[in-house]
Amino acid sequence: MEPHHRKPETTQIPRFSDELPAIQSWKEVPSFDTGEEEARFWEAHQVDPRLMQMSIHRSDVRESTTITLRFDPRMLSRIKRIARRRYLNYQSMIKQWLSERMEQEMRD
DSSP: OOOOOOOOOOOOOOOOOSSSOEEOSGGGSOOOSSHHHHHHHHHHOEEOHHHHHHHSOOOOGGGOOOOOOOOOHHHHHHHHHHHHHTTOOHHHHHHHHHHHHHHHHHHO
């Protein structure tokens, strides 16, 4: 009896297609109860490249303002240690934390 050979499964990289409906606004993306539900949605939809491009935040030096914050030295040491573990610049991590918290506050 000859061994049964299975065809290996391949994963295709999704590409922008005219066949799938494109999400034009993030408000069109529903809330999902499960990962499977979200996977089914994204199998049948795609993000419009313009929406994706608009969603990328581009920091512009001209938009930046320098401020001074005073930290307890121990707190700053802990922040720097966390940042090193994450391979981040501690100032960038602080800005990320502030940005995330600001988004949370805006939702509440």
